[in-house]
Every structure is written in structure tokens, then in C-alpha cells.
Amino acid sequence: MYWNREIETAGRNEIEKLQLDRLNRAIEGASKTSYYGKIFRENGVNASGIKSIKELSLLPFTTKNDLRLSYPDGMVAVARGEIVRMHASSGTTGKPTVIFYTARDISEWADLVARCMTATGTTRDDVFQNMMSYGLFTGGLGLHYGAERLGAMVIPSATGNSLRQIQLIQDFRTSVIHITPSYSLHLVEVIEQNGINPCDLGIKKAYLGAEPYSEETRTKIENQWGLDAYNSYGLSEMNGPGVAFECENKDGMHVWEDFYIPEIINPDTGETLPDGEEGELVLTHINREAMPIIRYRTRDLTRIIPEPCGCGRTHRRIERIKGRTDDMLIVGGVNVFPSQIESVLMKFPEVGNNYQIVLDRQNNLDRINIKVELYSKMFHGELKELKALNQRLVEELRALIVVNPRIELLEPGSLPPSTGKAVRVIDNRKI
Amino acid sequence: MPQQVSVFAENKPGKIDRITAILEKNDINIRAITISDSGDYGIIKLLLDKPSEGCDALNADGIASTLKDIVAVKIQDRPGGLHSASSILASHGINVEDAYGFTIRESNEAVFVFQVENIQKTERILRDEGFPVLSDKELYLI
Numbered sequence: 001m002y003w004n005r006e007i008e009t010a011g012r013n014e015i016e017k018l019q020l021d022r023l024n025r026a027i028e029g030a031s032k033t034s035y036y037g038k039i040f041r042e043n044g045v046n047a048s049g050i051k052s053i054k055e056l057s058l059l060p061f062t063t064k065n066d067l068r069l070s071y072p073d074g075m076v077a078v079a080r081g082e083i084v085r086m087h088a089s090s091g092t093t094g095k096p097t098v099i100f101y102t103a104r105d106i107s108e109w110a111d112l113v114a115r116c117m118t119a120t121g122t123t124r125d126d127v128f129q130n131m132m133s134y135g136l137f138t139g140g141l142g143l144h145y146g147a148e149r150l151g152a153m154v155i156p157s158a159t160g161n162s163l164r165q166i167q168l169i170q171d172f173r174t175s176v177i178h179i180t181p182s183y184s185l186h187l188v189e190v191i192e193q194n195g196i197n198p199c200d201l202g203i204k205k206a207y208l209g210a211e212p213y214s215e216e217t218r219t220k221i222e223n224q225w226g227l228d229a230y231n232s233y234g235l236s237e238m239n240g241p242g243v244a245f246e247c248e249n250k251d252g253m254h255v256w257e258d259f260y261i262p263e264i265i266n267p268d269t270g271e272t273l274p275d276g277e278e279g280e281l282v283l284t285h286i287n288r289e290a291m292p293i294i295r296y297r298t299r300d301l302t303r304i305i306p307e308p309c310g311c312g313r314t315h316r317r318i319e320r321i322k323g324r325t326d327d328m329l330i331v332g333g334v335n336v337f338p339s340q341i342e343s344v345l346m347k348f349p350e351v352g353n354n355y356q357i358v359l360d361r362q363n364n365l366d367r368i369n370i371k372v373e374l375y376s377k378m379f380h381g382e383l384k385e386l387k388a389l390n391q392r393l394v395e396e397l398r399a400l401i402v403v404n405p406r407i408e409l410l411e412p413g414s415l416p417p418s419t420g421k422a423v424r425v426i427d428n429r430k431i
Numbered sequence: 432m433p434q435q436v437s438v439f440a441e442n443k444p445g446k447i448d449r450i451t452a453i454l455e456k457n458d459i460n461i462r463a464i465t466i467s468d469s470g471d472y473g474i475i476k477l478l479l480d481k482p483s484e485g486c487d488a489l490n491a492d493g494i495a496s497t498l499k500d501i502v503a504v505k506i507q508d509r510p511g512g513l514h515s516a517s518s519i520l521a522s523h524g525i526n527v528e529d530a531y532g533f534t535i536r537e538s539n540e541a542v543f544v545f546q547v548e549n550i551q552k553t554e555r556i557l558r559d560e561g562f563p564v565l566s567d568k569e570l571y572l573i
Contacts, residue, residue: 374439376495381437383467383474409472411441413493 003111003118003150007258008313015257015314016053022286023261024050027059029077030292035070056261056284057272061295067097067237076100078290088136089236089335099138099236100290106145108287109239112256113146116245119254119311120205120230122176124151129174131183132210132333133159138240139210139333143178146242152176159183162190169201176205180333181213181221185364188224199226207232209241210333212321231320237296238283244318252305252317259287262318263295264304267325275306280325281318299325329425331359332366336401338424341370344396350378350389354415360428370397371408373415432550433503433567436486438475439495442468450475450494457481457488462573463544465531476529478544480571501544502553503570505563508534508541516543519560525553535573542573 002008010018027045030036039045039060050056067075076083084103088096101109122128128147134140140158147154155168165187168174179187184206191198206221206229222229233253234241243260244253255262260283264273267280281298285291301324305317329336338357345355352373360367372393374386386409393407416423440446454461454477463478479485482498489496506512513532520527530545542565547553554564565573 374495376490376493379437379439379495379497381474381476381497381499383469386439386472386474387469409439409441411439411493412495414441 001118001121001123002313003115008115008119008315010258010314012314018258019053019261019286020050022258023053023056023284026284026286026288026292026294029289030075030294032077033070033075033292035066035074036292036294053261056263056295059295061270061282061297062293063297064097064237064299067293068095071095072098073100075291075293077292078102083290087138087141087236087240089138096136097237099239101239101288102290105239105288105290108259109142109242110145110149112239112259113142113242114149115256116232116242117143117146117150117152117176117207119245119247119313120207120228121248122147122150122152122205126152126175126204127155127172128152128176128178129155129157129165129168129172131157131159131165131177131179131187137334138234138236139178142234142240142242143207147176162187163194166191166194166196169203174201174203176207177203178207178209180210181208181217182211182332182361182364182366184208184221184225185217188221189364198224201225203227205230209234211330212323215320233300233318233321235298235300237293237298238285239288243283247309247311247313249310251309252319254309254313254315254317255283255304257315260285262304262316264302265297267297267299267301275304275316278303278322281321299328301325327425329357329359329427331368331401331403334402336368336403340401341397341405344393344400345370345372347396348389348393350375351393351409352412355424356415356426357424358426358428361430366403366429368403368405369408370405371410371415373410373412376412432500432554433544433565433570434482434498435501435544436477436479436482436489437497437499438477438489439472440466440475441472442470447475449492450477450489453488453492453494454479454485457484459485459488462571463531463533467529476531478533478570482571499546500550501546502550502557503542503544503565504557505565506532506541506543508539512541513543516557516562519556519562520553523556525549525556542570 031040082102083100085101086098088098130144132139157168188198203225204227206227208229209232218229230246232241233244244255246253263282264279265282273279281300281302283296285293301322302318352375354373356371358369390407397405460480465476467474486496486498506516528546532543534541557564
């Protein structure tokens with residue numbers, strides 16, 4: 001079942017012709033931005049000067065740090081009046097990464113997500129319960145708009161409140177869910193505690209996303225609910241969800257090549273690797289007016305599967321993400337960088353320089369514990385002062401990393417010293 | 432003005448053992464000890480015969496410690512003994528933040544030790560009402 005048969009099954013030549021055309025248009029748009037304007041001048045890049053997709057590798061990379069440095073609008077290619085929405089994800093050192101969309105961009109994105117959902121067999125007759133957070137995060141609204149475009153009925157239930165989620169599933173006969181793997185595992189427990197067999201609820205499909213998980217976890221989730229679970233891949237820099245999606249064959253995720261040009265590079269040298277080899281995924285967004293992004297380094301490790309897929313789609317697939325080339329953590333679906341946590345801790349003279357981030361999973365929900373040492377010279381002997389310190393640390397961290405941390409105040413000297421290669425992050429979660 | 436030593440302590444076994452060993456090694460006597468606990472950690476308050484030396488010894492060993500000013504008032508060791516002092520504090524609107532007490536061996540007296548916001552004012556009020564407020568030397572030598 002196709003959403004747009006012509007595009008989804010287009011021949012390689014046809015796809016590359018469209019890509020070249022759109023790439024040149026993206027470069028033209030990008031050259032109007034203050035960020036790319038300068039970079040292109042320095043590198044001698046001309047709009048519509050690219051004659052072949054292979055020449056893409058001559059263009060400079062764009063990193064998350066470049067996005068941060070051009071905050072808030074250094075990469076915007078259209079007039080302010082054209083922009084209808086923004087999304088943001090957390091940055092490495094405080095400033096978020098902001099993405100802008102025109103009305104056309106939102107519409108194209110919705111169409112792409114409708115294509116993804118159709119590829120898994122979802123139709124307008126389905127009831128889609130979107131258990132992802134709405135807001136600045138792209139996951140919730142991205143699938144919401146796609147499902148509406150498809151014509152399915154959307155239940156925008158968002159995250160949490162498990163008993164209400166169950167009630168909605170039962171009363172409106174939800175058939176498709178969008179959920180993080182960890183919340184799915186938790187929700188199944190709550191359903192079973194209420195004496196219900198999750199398989200009796202009649203849910204047919206789940207889209208799993210926003211955090212890494214293993215193939216074993218997917219199989220477990222499928223067995224628990226008696227459904228088919230599909231991997232999805234997306235990142236806010238490339239719109240959000242919908243960049244790559246599994247079809248009914250569940251064997252790798254199709255990257256929609258009329259929207260994105262995928263490359264795999266050696267993360268150390270930046271050299272482009274041939275299809276089939278594992279490396280860092282680099283994506284160029286060639287179908288977004290408000291904010292074209294050229295050769296974005298995702299930091300995600302995967303490989304391109306060049307072989308054709310049994311579903312008939314010609315868009316190449318990528319394997320499930322193997323890991324990251326940086327130290328980004330994903331906690332309850334939210335991206336967290338240790339450097340963000342460090343930047344908050346270092347503002348507090350009451351805590352020492354040593355800290356440790358311990359991640360674990362309780363009742364299938366991610367917990368983040370931050371261990372800090374009390375700095376002796378700032379200790380004034382009052383319990384209420386320590387409690388207030390704890391509270392201020394929690395509030396400042398929550399404001400920056402969104403996730404609610406637990407602070408453990410330790411005696412000085414309890415943690416490994418910061419010199420050398422101290423282990424700052426201990427991840428006890430099993431994924 | 433008398434002082435006590437406040438120690439930051441994680442809530443884990445062996446904590447008091449470590450503190451008392453350091454104090455013993457430095458020949459420092461403990462007159463009274465209280466622990467206020469807040470789950471993961473707490474504060475141990477020590478009334479020592481040599482508080483300044485005790486505090487230094489603990490800090491030197493990596494234990495976060497600090498000196499806190501306190502009021503120590505001598506009261507009668509009999510029913511109503513503490514009440515006679517506390518009613519004066521109450522009538523002057525003085526809020527006792529943290530307190531403990533101990534009796535003096537072979538006497539019918541006791542000592543009430545507490546933290547307040549305005550120590551000098553509190554000491555003056557108690558003295559004016561005839562209560563023996565202890566100086567640092569008097570307290571440490573009990």
C-alpha cells in the first residue's frame with residue numbers, strides 16, 4: 001500500500017534528478033541565510049552550480065554547534081512573515097537548537113508522515129493514539145499532523161496518566177499507538193495490574209521512537225500487546241519524525257530520498273563511505289523552505305542497505321541506529337548532554353567539581369540521578385540550607401534538560417576526581 | 432560565645448565510627464551529640480570540650496564540618512526546669528531553631544543548648560531573668 005506510488009517507486013535516475021534539482025534549490029535558499037551565505041562565499045559554492053549528486057561531498061558539513069551558534073535565526077531563508085511554526089531541541093550548552101517551518105514545510109512534512117504510516121498499513125479507518133509529548137519536541141505534533149493528513153482519527157493523549165490512556169484505548173478502540181519503548185513497557189505493567197490482558201485491547205500497530213532500543217525490546221513489545229511494532233527515525237534538525245520509516249517488511253527504514261539526501265561518512269575523517277559500510281549518517285534536507293540544512297552531521301551510527309526492498313519502494317533503507325559518535329544521552333525520550341548538566345552544576349559554589357550521572361530504569365521509566373559533592377568551605381551546618389540547595393539544583397537542571405533529576409549530595413571526596421578520564425556517566429539501563 | 436561543631440554526613444554505616452575515631456585520636460571529649468536526618472544525608476551536631484580543634488581535625492580528614500554559635504543556659508534538673516527558661520524565650524518571641532540538653536553529673540542541674548537567630552539578645556534576656564548563661568569556657572569545662 002502506497003501513499004504516493006509514483007514517488008515511492010520512482011527509478012534511481014528519476015530520484016537523483018529530483019534530488020539534484022531540489023539540492024540546488026536548497027543551496028539557493030541557504031545562500032540567503034547569514035550562516036550559509038558566509039560559508040558558501042568562503043568555499044566558493046554557487047546556487048545551481050551543482051551538476052551531480054556526487055558533488056554534494058564537496059560542500060561543508062553542518063553541525064549541531066553551527067546551529068547553536070546561529071541561534072536564533074541565522075539559518076532562516078525566508079521572511080519572518082512566511083514562518084508559521086518553530087520547534088526546538090536541547091542544545092549541548094544551554095542554547096536550544098531551533099527549527100523553523102513555513103506553511104508549505106508543515107504541509108509537506110505532514111504528507112511525508114502520512115506516507116510513513118501508510119507504508120505500515122495504517123489507513124483512514126484507524127484510530128491513532130499519540131502517546132508522545134506535544135510541544136517544542138517534534139515527535140508529538142509530527143505524527144499528529146501526519147495521521148490527520150492520512151485521515152485517521154487522532155487521540156492526542158500525549159504522555160503519562162496511564163489509567164486515562166487505558167480508558168481511551170478501550171472507549172475509542174485505538175488501533176495504532178505512537179509511544180516510546182520505555183513507556184510501552186511501563187503501560188503494559190499498569191494494564192496487567194488492572195486485570196486486563198493487553199492483547200485483548202485490539203491494538204494492531206505501534207510506532208516506537210524517541211529513544212534507542214534493541215531488537216529484543218521490539219519483539220518483547222510486539223508479544224506483550226500482540227501487535228506489529230515499527231522503527232522510525234527522525235531528528236528535529238530534519239523536521240522531526242518521518243525522515244526514515246520501516247515498511248511492512250520491518251527490515252530497515254526507508255529514507256525518503258525526495259526529502260533528504262543520506263550519506264554515510266567516516267566520523268573521524270569526514271570521508272564519504274560507500275553504501276553498505278557503517279559510519280555516521282549525514283543528512284541534507286532538500287525540501288524545506290524556511291530552513292534548508294546542508295550535510296547535517298547526525299552523530300548517529302548506521303549503514304545504508306543498498307539492496308532493493310521487497311515492498312517495491314526504491315528509496316534506500318538504513319539499519320537501526322547502532323549508537324552515537326558523541327556523548328548524548330537519551331533519557332525518557334529527551335536528549336541530554338552531560339555538558340548541559342555540568343554547566344548548571346558549575347554555577348553552584350556549594351558543590352565541588354566532581355559529579356556523576358547515573359541512569360537507571362525503575363518500573364520501565366528512566367531515572368536520572370546526579371551525584372554531587374558538597375564543597376566543605378560552603379557548608380554552614382544547616383539542614384534547611386542543604387535542602388534549599390537540593391531544590392535549587394533540581395529546578396535549574398529541570399529548566400535546562402527538561403527531565404526531572406534526583407540530586408544526591410555526597411560528602412567531599414566520595415567521587416572519582418575530575419582529573420584524567422573520570423567516569424561521569426554510568427548507564428545502568430538495559431535496552 | 433560557645434560553639435558546637437556541625438558535620439555533614441551521608442546516611443550510611445560507619446559514619447559516627449569515623450568521626451569519633453578522629454576525635455579520640457585528638458583527645459577531644461564529646462559532651463553531647465545529636466543527629467538530624469533528612470533521608471540521604473543529615474547533620475551531626477557535636478558539643479565538644481575543644482570545638483575549634485575538633486572542627487579542624489574533622490575538616491583535615493575530609494569531613495565537611497563547621498562551627499556554629501549556640502546559647503547554653505544552665506537550668507534546674509527537676510520537673511518544670513526547662514519550662515521556666517522556655518517560657519521566657521516564648522514571652523520574648525524568640526524562636527528556638529534546634530536544641531538538645533544534657534544533665535550535669537552529681538548535681539541537680541542540666542544544660543539546655545540551642546540555636547537562635549539573635550544569640551546576643553537571647554543571652555541578655557536570659558541573664559536579665561537570672562538564668563546562668565554559660566560562656567564558652569564554662570560550657571567546655573563541664
